[in-house]
Amino acid sequence: MKSFLIADDHEAVRSGLRAVLEQRADWEVVAEANDGSKALTAAIENRPHVAIVDFSMPRMTGVEVARRIREYPLQTEVLIFTVHNSGLLAQQAFEAGARAFLAKSDANKLLLAAVDSLLVHKRFCTESCRNELNGGPGGDADGHRGLTPREQLVVKLVAEGYSNKGISAILNLSVKTTEAHRAAAMxxxxxNSTAGLVRYAVRARLVEA
Incomplete structure (x- = not known):
């Protein structure tokens, strides 16, 4: 029997994931959590084969949960689940020790494939995610002009219309830290304006035009 942890702060998402996973007779969801701290506790207590963890949760991000799971260490494989289909987020997830990254928009068609990969300890990332990780066709050849991965991500989220407060919530940063990343990127x-950041994000293919 393969065991699973689902961590997401929305009950409807957890219920949907449970329904998909438990279509397999030998798969069982042994724990759920609605914030990152509870997710880590549940992983330690239950030692599931796979933890499906939302990127953006209260108290601890999915990336931090993945990092802490690796530090223990547990044998649990981690899939980071997010509304943001971003190579920058995927890079953070993989560096933290997650082995799969999946946008929620792709869940219906790719969740089972992602989990199957994790169960044999293989990395899973969609084609669009891989393109972004590899720089993508027409990507910015000079490494995004010196921007750090976190600055790139802030610029991407600015271009997607998020406020500093919204970006801070997604990345689990203080508003002051988000403002510092934004100022450094500018x-x-x-x-010297949000419009300038948006133009750069489109040109560098951090977002679609």
Whole structure:
């Protein structure tokens, strides 16, 4: 029997994932959590084969949960589940020790494939995610002009219309830290407005035009 942990702060998402997973007779959801701290506790207590963890949760992000699971260490494989289909987020997830990254929009068609990969300890990432991780066709050849991965992600979220407060909630940062990343990105890109950041994000293919 393969065991699973589902961590997401929305009950409807957890219920949907449970329904999909338990279509397999030998798969069982042994724990659920609605924040990152509870997710880590549940992983330690239940030692599931796979933990499906939302990127953005209260008290601890999915990436931090993945990092802490690796530090223990547990044999649990981690899938980061997110509304943001971003190579930058995927990079953070993989660096933290997660082995799969999946956008919620792809869950209906790819969740089972992602889990099957994890159960044989293979990385899973969608084609669009891999393209972004590899720079993508037409990607910014000079490494995004000196932006750090976190600055790139802040610029991407700015271009998607998020406020500093919204970005802080997604990345589990203080608003002051988010503002510092945004200011550093503007300085490096030599722009002085949100519109300038958006133009850069489109040009560098951090977002679609």
């Amino acid at each position: 300085r490096k890109l030599d722009v």
